[in-house]
Amino acid sequence: MTTAQISAKRPSTKHPHDDAPDTTAEFEELAHLPDGPERDALCQEVVRAWIPMAERLARQFRNRGESLEDLEQVAALGLVKAVRRYDPERGTAFESYAVPTVVGEVKRHFRDHMWGLHVPRRVQELRNRVRTAHRELSHSLDGRGPDVREIAEHTGLTEQEVKLGMEALESYTPLSLDAELPGSEDGYALVDTLGDQEPGYDLIVDREALKPKLSKLPERERQILYMRFFCDMTQSRIAEQLGISQMHVSRLISRTCTALCDQVMAESRN
Template sequence: MTTVRAQAKRPSAKHPHDDAPDTSAEFQELSHLPDGPEKEALRRHVVEAWIPMAERLARQFRNRGESLEDLQQVAVLGLVKAVIRYDPARGTAFESFAVPTVVGEVKRHFRDHMWGLHVPRRVQELRNRVRAAHRELSHSLDGRGPSVREIADHTGMTEQEVRLGMEALDSYTPLSLDAELPGSEDGYSLADTLGDQEDGYDLVVDREAIKPKLSTLPEREQQILYLRFFCDMTQSRIAEQLGISQMHVSRLISRTCASLCDQVMADAS
């Protein structure tokens, strides 16, 4: 059997395309080799021979928000999968099998890792069709953007599908909250449109929840709470005014507040 070293050095006949070498002999040998180091070495040799094609396919997707280096790595991963799965006995040329495998891997990378918002696959496909149609029609409509009806007629999609795809155009890369709003002349951004947390809302809810409970308290407890929390009187002054000890006032306040809290929580549950 031919050694791995000899296989690695053996030149392959060239395909008419510079980045598509003829590795049919290698694939035939791979199909008969048992799993092991020799087969892995020959498979690695085939992958290296086809890397230029994978990188060429990756370049078709540049300028879409992902670095070319990362795209090429994803394309090579698709190439490795194609080399492993290819069966020369089916009679199909490796290039015909590998190209859709590599392109599919790159598209899957965009679908699974590059969308800033989760968008269903069907909507992603509509978005891609709308995007392609918009680019094609913009060259033939005197520079103006195509209408929804024109895109629908061009693609065979319904107008509803076109609108759905157009909405997804802005979902690929979310707009920063610091981005200036269109038409703004003073740097007004999305962040400026967000409201701050309003603690007063919780206070209103708490007051409304406890209001009916206060009316059921004995008159003395109502008076003590009123003087303490609405008149801001100290416990010692309340004790003097009511003729009881400060310790008694403290116990009444603690007991009454705990009881009110338990009642409100019980109603909430």
């Protein structure tokens, strides 16, 4: 059965929606059909008959960061769910059941897939109310944008809730780190304002961890390390000043540094 046949085989019935076909008989038939190819085919025909309404509902959400084609696909998915779940025996017109189902599917798509940051559902709802109020008030305030107090009075929200909703307006899509900063004339991007890892912090931590260990070293080992790493003396000069061989100095430095490293690492694991 085609969409044209659905529309032509009975007199047209007045519906709240101009694009709503009369599929009462088809739903009654679906209610008694068992699962199988025949039921699936009839479901597809009913879905095609109601597609214009689903597409109209999808267009209400355009210009919100998602392509109209994707919105229409999401709305069609909601329509399929509505057709398969609708029970005519409840006495409710199909469009009364389908409209909130389709709209809910589109809103869920925005909530679950379009937010660049995780925002609680309550905050998302505040954002929507603030955005709607801002648009409505802008038409009645001589072109100027409403302030927080005016939006709060219009929506019945507190000023704190309005401020939270306004902050969420900027959280829908995160700003790229490569985005050029306003007023920048030389391509200065947001990423250029971020700090980098400071190696000096690790150096401070290492020095503080070594201090108590260095104080417990024998005098000669402590003196050799001071001359080598703080006075920047060569091993041969240290050996000459202490009256020992360069090889002995090298072994003492290597042995002492290894022992200090082992002690610090052992403490960090405990």
